[in-house]
Amino acid sequence: MTLPRIAATILLSACAVLPLHASGKKGEETGISFHLQADQTDNEKMIFPQDTNGQRLVYKRVPELITKDVAGFAPFPSRDGEGYGAVLQLKSNAKNRWSAVTSTSVNRWVVARVNGRIVDAVMIDKQIDDGVVVIWKGIGDAEIAAFDQVVPRIGETKPRGKK
Structure with missing residues (x-):
């Protein structure tokens, strides 16, 4: 075989395997x-x-931000007294992406989902370029505990679940 043919064969083989490796279980929303x-x-x-x-x-099914975009978080009691809200600090690349998205989406709504459940919605009134996103309500104790396992609190270096 020639070099281009070998390269094409390797590329096609990789393409067949990538979807299996990159995809999660269908219906898995965490x-x-x-x-x-x-x-x-x-x-x-x-x-x-x-x-x-x-x-x-x-709303778009494909999210603009996901858990892996969060560098740190800080929960707070929600104003309605039912559950918590959370301040989310974005990673640098997500901060830049979110700034670009919000600059072109003024006067549009964005919904926040936690484990597949819509918990909050806000209107984008201006470009968000500080890398901070807030969910104002709807997060439960168990969801805060689960998030503590994968994302550090703002000001901490490691998730609380990973000592």
């Missing part, structure tokens, strides 16, 4: 994700409906 408001005309397989602020809106 951690935190943020989903940007989509347009009603977007591909229906790429959006999901959600009632927000008294109206039915659609």
Whole structure:
């Protein structure tokens, strides 16, 4: 075989294996994700409906931010007295990405999901370039404990579950 043919064979073999390695279990929804408001005309397989602020809106299935984008977090009691909110500090690359996304998404909604459950929604009123995102409500004790296993608290170097 020639070198280009060997390279093509290796590439095709790798492409067949990558989807198996990169994908998680179908239906597995853990951690935190943020989903940007989509347009009603977007591909229906790429959006999901959600009632927000008294109206039915659609959001992108593919999240803009996920748990792996979070460098640290700090929970706080929610104002409604039911559960917690959390301040999330983004990693540098996620901070830059989120800044770009929010600059083009002013006056659009974003929903926060925790373990697949929508817990909060906020309107983007300006570009967010400080790398801090807040979920204001809807997080339970068990979810805070689980997050402590994978992400450090703001100001700490390691997750509390990994001593």
